Amino acid sequence: MNQAVISVRNLSMAYGEVLIQRDLNFTINRGDIFVIMGGSGCGKSTLLRHLIGLQAPAQGEIFYGGASLLAAGPQARxxxxxxxxxxxxxGGLLSSLTLAENVALPLTESTRLAAKKIRDIVAYKLALVGLAGFEDYYPAQLSGGMQKRAGLARAMALDPDILFFDEPSAGLDPITAKHLDDLILRLRDSLSATVVIVTHELASIFAIGSNAIFLDADSKTLIASGSPHELLASSSDPKIIQFLTRGNHQAADKGVNA
Amino acid sequence: MGTSSQTADIVLHQHQHIYEIALTGDWLIDAESKDTGSIVSAIGQLPAGSRLLFTTAELGRWDSVLVTEIITILEVAHQTGVLVDRSSLPEAIQGLLKLVYTAPEGAEIKSPIQAASWIDSIRQTLASVSNDLSALLEFVGLLVMTVYDLLRGNSHFRRVDLWLQIQECGPAALPIVTLISLLVGLILAFVGAVQLSLFGAEIYIANLVSLGMTREMGGLMTAIIMSGRTGAAYAAQLGTMRVNDEIDALKTMNLEPLAFLVIPRMTALILIMPLLCLYADLMGIIGGAMVSITLFDISVTEYVDRTINAVQMKDFVIGFIKCAVFGILIALAGCLRGMQCGRSASAVGDAATSAVVTSIVFIVVADSVMTLICNRLGV
Incomplete structure (x- = not known):
């Protein structure tokens, strides 16, 4: 089933006068692991900030389901x-709060659950990401990988429909990054959430991405979309092939090694 | 080549139409450097089209020192139209030069900082002042709306954060406030005593110290201490939270950063400042008493009596109000600079510095205005 959860129409993004990307059109379907990829500095993270409403587009529309994010008033938004x-x-964890308090924050602020229930949910979410027993640690006392997992526990606190990840495996060693990928896959399957990932980690892109768009920094727009494997197999754009093969193969000899 | 270092040398020879640069010895960063200026200018004067090559048979160890010299020579040669044969250089150097002269892919190189003329820099300064002012107004406006939302129950902060902030800017600041106010009281007493003793009026030290502390110095010193201690801390805390994406994370959790982070901090400082000011007044008066009693033979009862006579309720109230205003200004400057902070470590430092500077400017201006008003009103 291809039910759109987020649709982006003619989106242009800019910082002041500086245009980042223009005329973006794409749809994120329910259950997708949607990868936003592209070279460094092409506006991937900026696009993510637009999708989650932290930045207002220069032009265009973002729809959640059928409702426009920009036209909505503060409450509806x-x-x-x-x-x-x-x-x-x-990770974005609040450094002045313990892990438990961090994960509990969205729960205490947007629900009326009893303190005991919140404690249970916090313990459960931390256990899901493999951090059971770390409730009373402060973020600074944890390794980078653990901070990311704790951030994931907090992101999942309210059982979200859509999970957004900004470069989840940046700064992690390959094994930890792989574990995080597995975790994302497993959570997607068991929570039936939609996942949107900004990354340029090829291993992750191929391991978990079910759909993807490729942003190009030179032409400042989206130059390809589709599943990463299909893109590698069928794209004729040398930029995409170079990106997906770490620049090892030119467009001409793709398919031989792909 | 041995491990003992040989002096670096560079010589320019001419064989008919071919010029030859002989490089000998060790070219190392930690060795004495060889001045190549004369060679470089000699190359600059060669006729265009002449050929240049290197002989490196006696070249010892080398590092970046030599490579940068060669780059300089290559550039001068390029400008004068001298053809250089690079193949006579060691292969490792050729490889490095190849890397240096490969333009980065697809990048048009722009100089990030354009040198500005002094008129431009004045214009930029004026523009940044007016930007600062409008940012301040916008911030105040947002705060008012946030307070309105808080009162209507549309957004909220954690009560425990408020208590933590009060603890942080109140009791934790007592030692430094004690020390500074005692000393300021002492100083006031000494300065006054020198003049008053000319008239044999040392007893009036009590008046001078108590009035000076309650109306002016108590509040001012507290404000300056707190702008350095708490204002800077607010800016650094909020700035670091911005750098760490914590503020964005709050927004995505539907928590308004202004309500959640700024309001508890501002409330704490505004509540605590007048109390600290009263405490500072008291400490200053005690400081004055210490001088008067030990050095100028004034008894404790006399000092207390004079103080009670000199200071009226209105003096306390004026100091109290001033300090409350200072509290608002310090909190405003600290939080504003913190929320404006850029996304780097140096930006956090800038935010803290600028929070202190901004709040001290605010404090002094506000103090002058309020003193003037009190003077006009005759209180």
């Missing part, structure tokens, strides 16, 4: 974004 969970590149 909160409702639309309420079912989002976001994991920032650095």
């Amino acid at each position: 909160q409702q639309l974004l309420r079912k989002n969970g976001v994991l920032f590149q650095s």
